[in-house]
Amino acid sequence: MTIRNIIFLGLILLGIVIAMVPENTTKPYKLTAEEMLVEVQGAAEMVSADDVAHWVISKDPSLQLIDVRSPDEFQTYHLEGAINIPLSVILKDEYQDMLDQGIKMNVLYSNGTINSHQAWMILRQLGFENNYVMQGGLNYWFDTIMNPQEPSVYSADEEFAKYDFRKAASSALGGGGAVALSAPAKTKADKPKIIRKKKKKAPAGGC
Numbered sequence: 001m002t003i004r005n006i007i008f009l010g011l012i013l014l015g016i017v018i019a020m021v022p023e024n025t026t027k028p029y030k031l032t033a034e035e036m037l038v039e040v041q042g043a044a045e046m047v048s049a050d051d052v053a054h055w056v057i058s059k060d061p062s063l064q065l066i067d068v069r070s071p072d073e074f075q076t077y078h079l080e081g082a083i084n085i086p087l088s089v090i091l092k093d094e095y096q097d098m099l100d101q102g103i104k105m106n107v108l109y110s111n112g113t114i115n116s117h118q119a120w121m122i123l124r125q126l127g128f129e130n131n132y133v134m135q136g137g138l139n140y141w142f143d144t145i146m147n148p149q150e151p152s153v154y155s156a157d158e159e160f161a162k163y164d165f166r167k168a169a170s171s172a173l174g175g176g177g178a179v180a181l182s183a184p185a186k187t188k189a190d191k192p193k194i195i196r197k198k199k200k201k202a203p204a205g206g207c
Contacts, residue, residue: 030127045120046135047107047192050162053145053169055191056080062194064104068119069111079109079141080173087115090122100128105194109134109141129195146170 055063065082074084108116148166151159
């Protein structure tokens with residue numbers, strides 16, 4: 001999926017979220033529609049499946065995978081270490097401390113990208129930090145990480161490096177592959193920076 005397609009999809013989802021969320025929550029917005037548009041156009045919320053695979057295999061303690069699909073889909077299959085917060089209940093107060101925090105980097109995923117992107121937009125419009133979306137979702141994960149296709153002989157060295165990493169990742173995660181695991185070929189900058197939230201001050205006065 002190209003950046004242009006991501007932005008186009010994001011604009012559509014932004015309209016859906018703006019139209020639907022007020023009917024489902026009384027939480028005050030912290031970002032305006034205009035501010036959300038700027039963030040959607042930047043596409044900084046997207047992280048690649050290759051990076052997620054690397055973080056999972058290296059057991060990165062700052063990573064928290066959040067599956068926004070239904071409980072039945074989650075039980076059938078989910079990424080290692082993921083927790084299930086379905087999109088339909090993502091605004092419940094019991095999940096707020098997990099979704100609005102400054103300790104871990106939450107990576108949301110669904111089968112594709114639509115539901116996880118909707119979840120991210122809702123959370124971001126409420127001002128929540130440290131939430132990201134796995135590009136392509138599980139469909140792309142299976143196609144590229146678990147079942148990587150060997151590039152043509154005319155492909156760039158970067159593509160072969162990426163393929164070698166994906167074969168090794170597939171092996172480490174329960175698929176095929178049989179090569180030594182190393183960091184994936186980088187296509188973007190460093191891991192997104194986690195924003196530390198300030199601790200809330202205790203109320204003054206006694207009981």
